[in-house]
Amino acid sequence: MPELPEVETIKRGLQPFLEQKTIQGLQVNRQDLRIPIPDNTRQMIQGQYVQFIKRHGKYLCVELANGQTIVWHMGMSGSVRVYHDDKEPYEPQKHDHIVMTTDAPATIVFNDPRRFGMFYTHPTEQIQNTPPFSQMGCDALQSTAKTLYPQLQNKKSPIKTVLLDQAIVAGLGNIYVCEALYKARISPFKPANALSFSEVETLSKHIDEILAEAIQKGGSSLKDHRMTDGSMGYFQNFFGVYGKKGVACPHCTCDPEQTGGIKQVKQAGRSTFYCSEKQK
DNA sequence: CTACCATCCTGGTTGC
DNA sequence: TGCAACCAGGATGGTA
Known part of the structure; x- marks a missing residue:
């Protein structure tokens, strides 16, 4: 976890x-x-x-x-x-x-x-x-667009899958990759080497933000995670997409009845949650 | 080299 | 209510 x-x-x-x-x-x-x-x-x-x-x-x-x-x-x-x-x-x-x-x-x-x-x-x-x-790649908190962008150039796999690779960036897992891509408004399906430098800058900024906010809230307690005093982290209450299949995207004005809200798909065997309207 | 898959294990949830 | 199938935050080693 x-x-x-x-x-x-x-x-x-x-x-x-x-x-x-x-x-x-x-x-x-x-x-x-x-x-x-x-x-x-x-x-x-x-x-x-x-x-x-x-x-x-x-x-x-x-x-x-x-x-x-x-x-x-x-x-x-x-x-x-x-x-x-x-x-x-x-x-x-x-x-x-x-x-x-x-x-x-x-x-x-x-x-x-x-x-x-x-x-x-x-x-x-x-x-x-x-x-x-x-x-192991650069720690996700130290990673910048300058370090990340070159690493994506020989990766034609979807950006979602590539960000889970600890050799590229270390520390991201399924939750925070979904959340960072959502905040950066980048499609999880986009080939990693198709991201512009400016998109990587945006992505990098949102990775930093999401991690900092999650740390500040003691992490995400979906099931097993606890702080060392036994209490729960509470960042799970601030997820934008993770685990929210079918829920209306709060940043979209589009009708969830029509768009189906947040989507859930599998990529390389792992669940991806995203908003198809916001993440192009 | 990259990309995909199964595997390790328990426990909670879902569906019949 | 019972039970089986399926699913989960990760890493790794094998295969194509």
Whole structure:
């Protein structure tokens, strides 16, 4: 699930309880995630001081003082919960795969029902030269028309599909791609290399805006996403098109009885929501 | 090289 | 109400 805004929300929630703290205990309840959690993970992490938490696209990187970095991905259904208040002690839940304690003090729990997530360590100095980071595009918040436009020139696939490719821009997922294209008034079917520089500028601007707004609202809680205190993000209440098949487009004066409102189609196996009147 | 597809897994929703 | 089919925010490895 989590796309860039949800991962950024998790990062910000974790920082006060993990960054510049010592990880005292690490309990691995299940190893069989998307990538099996390596057997040495506990010994690499336990007792280590955490220097920084960084985010690259949809990945979190927790840099430890011993030169190792925890590579952490939420998959489709992952969430992180921080328990630090004695009034609300940690009670194990189904699908709690990792339980970490720090001297904040805090208990940090990674829950992932579908187990598409990842959690493993890797030497920090090699991170940038190793997949997935070595093949990851510019982070969506750093991306500009100047960096994006050249990357689209050899892509004849629809812009919707191309924006989901983490090698082009890192951090966008199905929701925010649909929303950004809608705000930019660009058709999801338009071949990526058919966008003018000016259209890419518009697109880039709206990607920035939509991500910033979503982060400010704690991300989108459709199903699994929660902030680290357990509360829901609320950007889902501000979607323009995602999940709104048949709903009248608020920016169109056209009659939804005639246009059918917001459309839903499949592109490369993923749902695309768009307004055919607004997005040409 | 690009593009498309199936796959990993659980759980919620839809339809009969 | 019960049950089966289908669908979901992602990434990857295989094939054409």
